[in-house]
Amino acid sequence: MRQAPATAIAALLAAALLGPASAAEDAPAPPLPPERPEPAGPPPPPPEPQAAGVPVPPERPAEGPPAPAETAPGLAAPTPALAGEGDVPPLPPERPADLDAGQAALPDSPPPTTTEAEEEACRARLKELGAAFEPLPSISEGACGAPRPLRLTGLGGDVAVPSGPTVTCKVAEGLALWSRDVLVAAARAGWSKPLTAIQIGTSYQCRSQNHVAGAKLSEHAFANGVDVAGFVVGKDVTVGVTTQPAGSPEEAFQKAAREGACKSFTTVLGPGSDPSHATHLHLDQRERGKGYRICE
Numbered sequence: 001m002r003q004a005p006a007t008a009i010a011a012l013l014a015a016a017l018l019g020p021a022s023a024a025e026d027a028p029a030p031p032l033p034p035e036r037p038e039p040a041g042p043p044p045p046p047p048e049p050q051a052a053g054v055p056v057p058p059e060r061p062a063e064g065p066p067a068p069a070e071t072a073p074g075l076a077a078p079t080p081a082l083a084g085e086g087d088v089p090p091l092p093p094e095r096p097a098d099l100d101a102g103q104a105a106l107p108d109s110p111p112p113t114t115t116e117a118e119e120e121a122c123r124a125r126l127k128e129l130g131a132a133f134e135p136l137p138s139i140s141e142g143a144c145g146a147p148r149p150l151r152l153t154g155l156g157g158d159v160a161v162p163s164g165p166t167v168t169c170k171v172a173e174g175l176a177l178w179s180r181d182v183l184v185a186a187a188r189a190g191w192s193k194p195l196t197a198i199q200i201g202t203s204y205q206c207r208s209q210n211h212v213a214g215a216k217l218s219e220h221a222f223a224n225g226v227d228v229a230g231f232v233v234g235k236d237v238t239v240g241v242t243t244q245p246a247g248s249p250e251e252a253f254q255k256a257a258r259e260g261a262c263k264s265f266t267t268v269l270g271p272g273s274d275p276s277h278a279t280h281l282h283l284d285q286r287e288r289g290k291g292y293r294i295c296e
């Protein structure tokens with residue numbers, strides 16, 4: 001079918017150029033060449049993708065190695081131009097984070113400060129008062145802590161402090177004076193018996209005031225406050241801090257104890273001050289301007 005028309009065309013061309021007889025037989029050969037170039041077109045494209053694929057792999061690995069190599073030494077600052085831009089971003093976020101931590105701690109009430117000489121003088125007075133105590137390692141817990149805490153186990157006159165609270169020397173001295181000057185006499189007045197123990201609950205504790213989130217740090221956070229939960233008079237009388245029955249010896253004792261605490265502590269809170277102090281006396285030595293005290 002194809003040969004017939006091709007032959008006819010070739011014959012016409014041959015006849016026009018060469019002649020009617022010989023052109024008709026030689027014509028079949030020429031048509032083939034023009035057909036080969038057409039299929040030859042597609043083959044060239046395949047070689048191109050192969051050629052492009054080969055150069056790409058070598059370029060990528062070449063770019064990869066240099067990048068990590070520049071980043072690592074960049075920390076040592078040998079590559080200020082290229083690696084410097086990549087290293088600067090990570091550093092700023094770390095710095096603000098540190099500043100935030102510091103700023104969050106500083107605005108709060110600063111921890112009480114005493115010099116080494118003041119601390120030694122305080123401990124000497126504490127010994128003279130007959131207190132039993134031992135120095136503890138300094139406490140540092142974020143914004144909380146105490147540089148020279150003591151473990152208090154006893155006060156003068158054989159008054160025990162069974163829980164062994166962790167306190168500053170100022171708090172220990174306040175308790176010793178309070179016991180000697182107020183509590184011993186109040187116990188005698190109420191029961192004709194000696195005061196034998198002071199029951200202390202919380203002493204050092206890293207927390208905000210009244211456990212309220214965002215509030216100023218409590219003096220407990222500096223070992224500069226204690227919560228007194230009760231007293232033991234003689235061997236069998238326990239007086240818990242609470243709203244006492246009117247006219248009872250417990251009421252008289254607690255009233256005397258609470259009012260007398262204001263002489264040796266700068267903060268006294270108890271039942272009636274607020275709901276969080278309904279069952280204990282909070283006593284601390286917070287430093288305020290002009291010797292201001294809170295005595296409630």
Ligand SMILES: [Zn+2]
Binds near residue numbers: 202220226227282
């Ligand atoms: Zn307290």
